[in-house]
Amino acid sequence: MAERSRSIEFLGAEANAFLPHLAVDCVVFGFHEGELKILLTHWHRRQRWSLPGGFVRRDETLDEAAHRILRMRTQLDHIYLVQYHTFGGLNRRDEVIAHMFDGSAEEGAAAAWVQERFVSVGYYALVDWADVTPTPDGMLTDDCRWWDLRTRPPLLFDHDEMVERALCVLRTQLRHGPVGINMFPKTFTLPELQRLYEGVLDRQLDRRNFQKKMLDLGILERVGQLRGEGVRRAPYLYRFDVPKYEAALRDGISLGR
Amino acid sequence: MAERSRSIEFLGAEANAFLPHLAVDCVVFGFHEGELKILLTHWHRRQRWSLPGGFVRRDETLDEAAHRILRMRTQLDHIYLVQYHTFGGLNRRDEVIAHMFDGSAEEGAAAAWVQERFVSVGYYALVDWADVTPTPDGMLTDDCRWWDLRTRPPLLFDHDEMVERALCVLRTQLRHGPVGINMFPKTFTLPELQRLYEGVLDRQLDRRNFQKKMLDLGILERVGQLRGEGVRRAPYLYRFDVPKYEAALRDGISLGR
Numbered sequence: 129m130a131e132r133s134r135s136i137e138f139l140g141a142e143a144n145a146f147l148p149h150l151a152v153d154c155v156v157f158g159f160h161e162g163e164l165k166i167l168l169t170h171w172h173r174r175q176r177w178s179l180p181g182g183f184v185r186r187d188e189t190l191d192e193a194a195h196r197i198l199r200m201r202t203q204l205d206h207i208y209l210v211q212y213h214t215f216g217g218l219n220r221r222d223e224v225i226a227h228m229f230d231g232s233a234e235e236g237a238a239a240a241w242v243q244e245r246f247v248s249v250g251y252y253a254l255v256d257w258a259d260v261t262p263t264p265d266g267m268l269t270d271d272c273r274w275w276d277l278r279t280r281p282p283l284l285f286d287h288d289e290m291v292e293r294a295l296c297v298l299r300t301q302l303r304h305g306p307v308g309i310n311m312f313p314k315t316f317t318l319p320e321l322q323r324l325y326e327g328v329l330d331r332q333l334d335r336r337n338f339q340k341k342m343l344d345l346g347i348l349e350r351v352g353q354l355r356g357e358g359v360r361r362a363p364y365l366y367r368f369d370v371p372k373y374e375a376a377l378r379d380g381i382s383l384g385r
Numbered sequence: 386m387a388e389r390s391r392s393i394e395f396l397g398a399e400a401n402a403f404l405p406h407l408a409v410d411c412v413v414f415g416f417h418e419g420e421l422k423i424l425l426t427h428w429h430r431r432q433r434w435s436l437p438g439g440f441v442r443r444d445e446t447l448d449e450a451a452h453r454i455l456r457m458r459t460q461l462d463h464i465y466l467v468q469y470h471t472f473g474g475l476n477r478r479d480e481v482i483a484h485m486f487d488g489s490a491e492e493g494a495a496a497a498w499v500q501e502r503f504v505s506v507g508y509y510a511l512v513d514w515a516d517v518t519p520t521p522d523g524m525l526t527d528d529c530r531w532w533d534l535r536t537r538p539p540l541l542f543d544h545d546e547m548v549e550r551a552l553c554v555l556r557t558q559l560r561h562g563p564v565g566i567n568m569f570p571k572t573f574t575l576p577e578l579q580r581l582y583e584g585v586l587d588r589q590l591d592r593r594n595f596q597k598k599m600l601d602l603g604i605l606e607r608v609g610q611l612r613g614e615g616v617r618r619a620p621y622l623y624r625f626d627v628p629k630y631e632a633a634l635r636d637g638i639s640l641g642r
Contacts, residue, residue, distance in 0.1 A: 147502070149407065187475070191473070216448070218445070
């Protein structure tokens with residue numbers, strides 16, 4: 129009940145604070161233990177997962193809405209966010225969500241509001257996994273957590289298409305510029321960086337070729353060496369050289385096909 | 386008067402057919418006589434120019450809205466259109482336009498509708514100049530015509546920012562893939578292609594270097610030669626090899642910085 133009346137508060141009385149027909153959805157990528165991760169929220173009345181998303185307040189810009197929504201879901205303030213596509217198909221209605229409300233007058237207004245057609249502005253975010261505190265809203269969603277991108281559950285609405293499209297844009301970004309500065313703690317090894325690239329590209333890369341190309345870019349700075357394990361040589365630790373990274377971002381690089 | 390009542394019809398009685406708060410604006414690029422051109426419409430009550438734009442019907446997708454709007458302004462059915470950014474700043478209101486309506490009850494509704502905050506989905510289009518029949522709506526705008534991109538008048542609203550951002554995206558596209566197949570009639574000369582590239586990049590390119598790079602891409606097919614003028618050698622005519630052009634679009638190319 130308490131949970132329900134809070135959702136009324138959000139979608140009913142407060143609905144006037146938001147622009148109708150407009151949503152923001154965020155594809156949040158992280159990297160942990162050699163896997164590309166994605167942050168998902170769980171709709172408890174539907175027992176299904178979706179991207180973190182929300183609506184746009186009349187007094188905030190689109191970018192501000194995306195940052196506010198992600199701050200609520202991650203507890204992070206400064207997130208590297210890219211607006212990548214606006215989804216405007218005809219079937220973008222939250223009818224399923226609308227059906228989750230009961231037939232009361234209060235919930236009727238909220239149900240009517242959400243079951244209108246929505247156009248959604250898609251953002252993707254690249255974050256350092258370790259900095260995020262996944263946080264559900266406690267109203268419509270009761271869980272928020274990282275999933276492996278490859279083995280994530282099928283998503284609600286058209287959110288799987290949103291993920292695919294974000295990955296396409298990220299692949300292009302990765303082919304023509306550096307990627308990773310927002311996703312790693314200060315230091316990382318080349319095998320870790322390679323696994324990030326492999327996760328985005330969804331294919332294996334040749335180790336020696338990858339390492340040569342990355343080092344040739346001149347954006348990595350060697351800062352130490354891990355302890356060796358058994359007979360394997362200990363991998364070096366690197367960090368991004370920020371000015372050179374930013375120059376590569378600005379001027380473009382080519383990693384070939 | 387007739388013009389005014391038609392604008393009421395569009396923005397008043399018919400307003401329910403459109404999603405509120407949402408617009409589409411289009412940056413249409415063409416190429417003619419060595420100059421990169423942009424299609425603009427003239428608001429006669431304001432005596433100012435803007436990008437062609439419009440609203441989104443409840444029964445059409447965003448892409449369909451963009452195509453419908455450009456069909457009205459160009460009389461062209463199949464246009465190469467790219468959604469490139471959604472503009473969601475706080476000051477995106479058509480207050481100026483709203484003030485163009487008189488104080489009557491009929492026009493009041495239209496004025497109220499347009500002076501709300503609008504989020505605008507930006508598309509850019511690359512078209513063959515010769516195919517376009519510029520067509521104003523005859524209601525709010527009384528002229529529609531090509532301007533040289535470089536010497537265009539300052540635009541209404543935030544449309545200059547929209548043009549700059551479209552150019553940025555087009556520059557990136559041009560650096561990593563071929564551009565031009567939609568902008569030229571069947572055949573063209575290398576100097577014409579170079580002037581298109583120079584127009585997009587807003588800087589001069591070295592002729593020999595440009596020609597070598599373009600020919601090395603293998604996407605051009607030589608199909609003839611213009612008649613020579615005076616002592617200058619007649620330039621060759623080229624057309625794009627469509628399958629190779631499409632492969633280059635898919636796989637990416639690098640023209641360097």
